[in-house]
Amino acid sequence: MTPDLLNPDALEDALRQIGAERYHSLHPFHRLLHDGKLNRGQVQAWALNRYYYQAAIPVKDSWLMARLGTSELRREWRRRIEDHDGCVGPDGKSMGSGIERWLKLAEGAGLDRDMVMRADQILPETRFAVDAYVHFVRDRSVLEAVASSLTELFSPTIISERVSGMLAHYDWITQDTLAYFTPRLTQAPQDADFALTYVKRLADTAEKQQAVLGALRFKCDVLWSQLNGLYLAYVSPGMIPPGCFVPAPERAAEATCA
């Protein structure tokens, strides 16, 4: 049975419904993180693994940009890469970047910067999910690649919860440590608005609309699977795969937060 062609607003509703059912804000690991229920080693594992995702974003955006076809579209998409990779000022110094701010977060959690950047202790689930995202954007249609970015529609809420929750519950985390998230609160909606408008305009057949919905489901799986890996390895039952990051033993005072 072929699904009906939706009008653009009904397509948007269907996209938002996927977020309501599958966005990783619903995952138990995120609830533990935001409610201050994780110990420092567990937050470190999250920051370490999530770095691999952050570092892959400008890679997938470069693949997409290579296929967009016009200067206008590439300029729009280039802003995402600038947000993550940063720019260098007239003095030759970095003016800050999303990846740089994520490294600050990881260092603030007590991790060694070089270890984080090597990414040789991340979980296999992280590597496979993130690589799947990069390959999806490279290999699928431009429409699906754009649609897979639409999880940003849902990110401002989770970011607000995360920042306020982590500041309230972890005394070793400061506003400065979480500086990554502040610009995301304005960048993500701007990016998502563009992508949503693009998708609503270009998905003009039922088949394309189903592809768009499938792309967003896929991306929700990419985010969800990363938290599955963290939960299994570092929360319950605590099965850390061979070769992956093992947190240092907690001091007694910290362990009570676990």
Next chain:
Amino acid sequence: MTPDLLNPDALEDALRQIGAERYHSLHPFHRLLHDGKLNRGQVQAWALNRYYYQAAIPVKDSWLMARLGTSELRREWRRRIEDHDGCVGPDGKSMGSGIERWLKLAEGAGLDRDMVMRADQILPETRFAVDAYVHFVRDRSVLEAVASSLTELFSPTIISERVSGMLAHYDWITQDTLAYFTPRLTQAPQDADFALTYVKRLADTAEKQQAVLGALRFKCDVLWSQLNGLYLAYVSPGMIPPGCFVPAPERAAEATCA
């Protein structure tokens, strides 16, 4: 520090050591499966997800065959594809194939054949790990692609344990249901012998040897991550991701096996 160049036998020892430390026979899910500690729904989840892996094997082998460069090598590698995809006899009927036998296993476990083949209820960990394997074989050097098949060095032991354990512990599983595994006991060593000889001969620099060892570690992660996904979703803590297979409730007599 550059690692030393190993002689071929020392390289083989290093490969076997990776298996001893990282092969998925060590994963808690496999111990539960072989010891009869899983209920029928958990075995179904395993059979369903593992089908996606089985179905991808001739795909990754086709990518590799396309790059082997000589008829001699392609003939050798083609046998793997024949094992999994099967051949058609003079009467036009299938003479049996690994994928067909895996579907029999899944049906024997009580799953619907079409649902298994659609693979739309598999775990994201399964999809991402299996796709990572296909992409690895497509994108890395031929040497690394061949080396990633070397987990077959370790599979006869796990297959023997699995077959005898499952027959002993699950009264609803028959020798016929497990027919997939019988030919694998001879196919896998034949395949592994060829791949091992190839790798020992061609990995003639320290750099290539490290790439070979990395490829086998990667492949162990591919197998391990699939069991991680199954464990988290269907054993403990039982977090089935949105949209994935939900086993039917067990009857009381079966539930006591859980």
